[in-house]
Amino acid sequence: MRFHAAASGFVVVLLSVSVFLCVTVIQGQSDRRVTYTSTQICGIKRSTVEIHCTYTYPSRIKNKITTVNNTLWFTKGKNNAPVDLLTDSDYTGRVLYQCENNKCTLTITDLRLRDSAVYKFRFTTNQPGRKHTGLPGVTLSVTDLQMQVIRSEPRQDSTWAEVKCQSSCLPDNPTFIWYKNGQKTWRETTSPSHTSKVNTGDYSCAVKGHENFPSSTVLIQGHNDWRVTYTSTQICGIKGSTVEIRYTYTYPSRMNNIITSVNKTLWFTKGKNNSPVDLLTDSDYTGRVRYHCENNKCTLTITDLRLRDSAVYKFRFITNQPGGSYTGECGVTLSVTDLQMQVIRSERRQDSTWAEVKCQSSCLPDNPTFIWYKNGQKTWRETTSPSHEDNFNSTDSYSCAVKGHEKFPSPPVYAPQLPSVSVSPSAEIVEGSSVTLTCSSDANPAANYTWFKQKGQDPKIIHQQPQLVFGSIQSSDSGQYYCRAANMFGRRTSEYMSVNVKYSPKIPFVSVSDSADIIEGSSVILTCSSDANPIAQYTWYMKNGNLLGTEPQHVFSSIEASDSGEYYCTAANELGRRSEYISIDVKHAPQLPSVSVSPSAEIVEGSSVTLTCSSDANPAANYTWYKENGNPDLQLISKQQLVFSSIRSSDAGHYYCTAENKLGRRTSENLSINVQYAPKPPSVSVSPSDEIVKGSSVNLTCSSDANPAANYTWYKENEDSPKASGQNFTISDIRPEHSGNYYCEAQNTRGRQNSTLYLIVVAGKSEKTILALAFSLLIPLLVLTLFVSPTLVLIMRVLSISAFRSVTAAKRDATEEQVKLKSSNVRA
Template sequence: MSVTAAASGFVVLLLTVPVVLSQSGWSVTYDALESKICAPRGSTVTIHCNYAYPLRHTPNRAVSESFWFIKDSIGVYVDLRTDPQYSGRVLYDCEKEEKKCTLIISDVRQSDSAEYKFRFTTNQPADSWTGSPGVTLSVADFQVQVRSSNQYSSHKELMCQSSCPLPHTLTYVWYNNQREIQRGPSPSYSSRFYYGDIVSCAVKDNERSRSPPMLVQSQNGWGVSYASTEICAFRGSTVDINCTYTYPGKLNNKARSFWFVKDPNVDLTTDPKYSGRVEYTCEDNKCCLRISDLRQSDSAEYKFRFITNQPADSWTGSPGVTLSVKDPQLQVHVRRSMNIQISNWTELTCHSSCQLPHHLSYVWYNKHNQVKGGKKYFLLEHVEAADSYYCAIKGHEHIRSASVCAPEVPVVSSPSGEIMEGSSVTLTCSSDAQPAANYTWYKKNEREEFQLLLEGTRFVFSSIQSSDSGVYHCTAENELGRNSTDIIIAVKYAPRSPSVSVSPTGEIVEGSSVSLTCSSDANPAANCTWYRNHTRIGEPKNIHHFTAISSGDRGVYHCKCENKHGRNSTSKSIDVLYAPKLPSVSVSPSGEIVEGSSVNLTCSSDANPAANCTWYRNHTRIGEPKNIHHFTAISSGDRGVYHCKCENQYGHNSIMKSLDVLYAPKLPSVSVSPNGEIVEGSSVNLTCSSDANPPADYTWYKENEDSPKASEQIFNIADVRAEHGGNYLCAAQNIRGRHNSTVRLTVKAVSLGAWKSAVILITSGVFLGIILLFTFFLIRKMRTSKQSSQPGDRSDNSEKFPSNQSEEQRDFHSATVHFLKNQTDPIYSNIRPVGASGHEEDDDDDDEEEEDEVAYATVTFKSSDPRVQDTGEDPATLYSTVTKNF
């Protein structure tokens, strides 16, 4: 235990008592050095404790109530905060999380000497625990003792004696005739004293609680001491004032003693003011003054004086006893507690501001009806809300206390009208109660539980906010009971920033049902409206619903909420996932595509997430998936239909694009039809073809002639004559360019007989073919498995090529043409050229060829393979050799 100076000037005692009581996890530990402590009267005492309780089987167990108490004569537990004896002097400093609680008692008195214990109760039924044994507090009174053995010596050794052992660290203060004479750590004081010296002692920081004054040096054993130096009594009552006196020897019959007020020569028994009201009771060296029917004027300092039978032998006890006569100011003190036998009880005490005699009897009333009489204490098992108790002194019923009653239903005052956010608001709770009620404010939380806010009659919002809205609960409580009332605080305010929720949560897929919900904290409730691109969507409502959301619904939506106090808004971005839309294809550069140029095909599709695009041609993928296909130098072979397919995890889509490439005509190929024997006067077709885009225009020219022979792809000579022989050039041309090929046609005349023979031969061949065809069907009908005969000789003058010939060799063709002698025959009259006539053959050639009757024309075709390089001579020239035999 240690004592330190408190700010208030009181002595603060810090106690550490190692007292532990534990059972199955329940314990209370008092932190102190000793289990019994001593504190000077008037000091401040602090007692600490720690407690514990088990949670293993009841994890939700928590302390619901805790208090300190002392066990009085009737065996009950009284919360010190409700005991009027400790009113205004007790403070608890408890921390539930750390499971500790401190008791602080200020201005301790002799009546505070007791055993203090801590008790707690949990939220579980019948769960409570008391720390026993507790801490025993003894409040010390001081008394000055003389330690000198020689009563006649003026040098005295004094001791400031305490009723219990105090710490050795205290500082003692000594007074002589109300004046400080010494301050130090020793409880003793030595000095020379003279007659009339009155000494008292105290401890530092608690000087107002001094010891009773003591007359140190009497005159040869003369002295008077009083049992009490201050007495309080009420009007009409009787008071006893006692004293003890000493002197050398004994008083004889001539000695006398008496009490007086002001004049030491006036005995109270002879004072007319006290006539019939004063009585002395004296025996040995003690004397008692009794004054009855006290009056206000009786308030005075009373002294005792005795005179011996010796001349000038007298002594007066000074200072005397101060008597205060006043109304008793009766009060009813109330305290509540609980014990095992009595679950709830209330104790009423009739208390007076004066120290009343113990022999008095009391009367108790409830609403002016006497309910009990006799004792100063009145124990109630139940107190009704309408009960009103007071007390009086029997025989003096006109002197009564004020009534005590439980609080009525509190009245809460609040500002009238609407409460606007940000304003200052004060709630005041009041209730008629005696003793005065203690007020506690609570607020109901989301779990419908009342949460403690503060204690006091007033609850002030310096700047009230919307979060302060709710149900407030005011409780008025005194020792007789409690009552409460609720008040609803609705703060008016503009909408807060709205919050937007999307249902269902997660990814939004095209075609699904989606709801946007907008809400805003506001009072009064706000009306919310949805906007998109600053255009309102439907009527004002807080939910916007998409029955089947589409990709076009993507974007930013705005929700605006408003009431009469203002508005607020927020935005929400909506992303819709969907399969690729129909792709679009662009060609770069735009316009016509010319062979050899650089070309890009670009494919794109609206999709979320972005689609991967792949190019295909003829169902075959072209390269890796990418949306651009590049032609470094596009060729005619790249013409065709291209497909672009775009896909993501939600689907795919595709489109096709036809790609046209413009290019100049390739090297034309020419042919002669028929490709067999060309007879003068017959019809012949010269055909020219070339790969070109756009398609080529064809023009036929004959060598050494400026004018074209024909402007068609097929040049027809209906009546072939000898002058038609020669070289023919085919020119293929379009807007991109031109290419030529040349063919040589040699016409030889034949005799009429040979012509006829040829006709007969052809006719025979046709007839033979008919017979062979008939034979084929006949044999097939007879289901023979093998053909027994071969067809007859063919009259085919066209030369066949072996199968093992090369491609270039197979590109050559020969024709044998039989010409008749140059005769005038009507059979040739219908031969005419198609178009302009060509150059004639040289006469020398004709003479040489006339040596034979039959002319053979060999027409040779050379391949039009573009790989053959141009040497200046047209590689497609047709050569004819005609030999005539006559």
């Protein structure tokens, strides 16, 4: 809501508002208008009135959004320019503007009779032809409450009188209060008229609810021969001159057997506490008034007239009779005007102006002669015409006077002087605050002002009022401004005014020197910048809040992979601070890969085993697994993990992996895989393997593939105690009773396996020994065939029977000195 007031406080008292038809006035384009709620309103003197209007305008013209720069109310113009009521001295402290959503209200308090006028609303936009005034305006009529004596009838010592309390602007259904000498008298009435017996005294009236605004008083006497007669009720005078007001007065020579005598006479224009103020004691007239009376014929003389002397003057005389004061009712209206030099038309010509001027006043003497002045010296010839045409220089001033009144020339007219510019507030200008630039120049007629902003070589008109107001100034409003003051006699341009708007930092712009990939080891610069006034101070932080530096730039001379992450900078000045983040992703070749195995405990054949290769790399590495297998090694898989769903003993060995990206390749150290498994079926052997002579030594050997290595135990069938421990079992001095079934057991933490050996001591031919050996070989072969096929089993059985028979025959023929041994492996 926009709110303008000429005073900080006021009391709204509305006595009367007359309502008329709403009038819509369209000016210029059809979508620019000012609509007044009422075009005729009235108010009683010293009360308050409100004048309402709405205004509309096109939201956009030629793709330019319309904004309202200024609104004002005015009643009169000066040199064709409206005078804003807020700056009009007649209304100081008595007017208030309120505007919201294009609805505006003008409030005028402490109404005065001279406030009667036509009030108009004007708004100014940023568009061409931007000024628009609502016509015809609102006519305000201000009247005072009057106490009028309709008739009076003297009756011996008293008088019957009919009085009337009246105004052209009364509220609806008023109630009237009556006063005598300032005190309530009679009863309240709803009729403005009252008839009653009256005693001599000052009578007045008021409207109930508005007792603070009573009427002027009238003197009611008991006889009809009290009278004041003015020679003229309307006179005028030029400012600085002298006027005389003449009058006569009469009164009854005797009342109540008392001879009447006049004790005092006085003139007044205003009252105080319902009592007239004698001009001789009024400070506004000190040394300027004189009374002269002779034979009840009197003269009031006022010298050195001033504009504020314009008023209604009344004469009062006071006698020795009870209530014996009397005031001339109508009084004399004095109008004081000054002589004015008015520019009728002008035409600019290079360094001068050709103009027609007029010397005028509403109170000129008869058949005046006019005198013309240039820079205070007479120029041109005297004329009987109030108009004159000539060439006027912008550096000179001109005035006029009426012959015989040369001491009271008109105010001079002249071109604007060098404009002065000022800024409010005069302290630092902070973004968002309200700032007003004011341009002023001594000129008559008053200058029109135009504001410019310098943008390169193309200054732009931005405002056409004495004041350029920024309701909420922005940093973009910084710059150099100047104003131009112009009237009909010339124009002058002010010096430049720099508007330096202080503002807190904007959101910082953060950047990295290498916008492509950031490679480990390279030099990288982080830069922080922010629009701020005063200039911002910068601080760089890591995301965790660790301080990095207090410069606009932070430099990594040789950036490392560990420097990857999120950083932010703050830009701060005395008005505030802002922050912004940036992420850094440092690219680097793979680090030395690490390899691991899961599970990390002992690896058992048949279990699931996973080898994992990992390396810190950016971009992420691609992995390949190898197994040492000579040169070249065996490439297994191009994945980060090498998985054995059921590992075998043959998978044991040395493994390694490579990690590779576009920046490089690294190879891990070897990872040794040790697969534990139970012993395989043992194999047994006999030494010597040919004919063994009785009494010789025989060595039996058992071996089995196992991890961890197997422990061996030798047993002989049908004997409870082991024969031997260890991989080898030696029989010294072999004899026939050593014949029989032997077996060895291979055992580790993962399991055990057995193998059987049949030892035969025989005598006879060597071929029989060979046959015995063949038989011993067929036994394990027979066991193996059990797992192959039934047909093969049958064949093996036949062969076994034949072999068995041959062996039996060999036993019978063998001698005790010859022994033949053969071993055979059988699956336990």
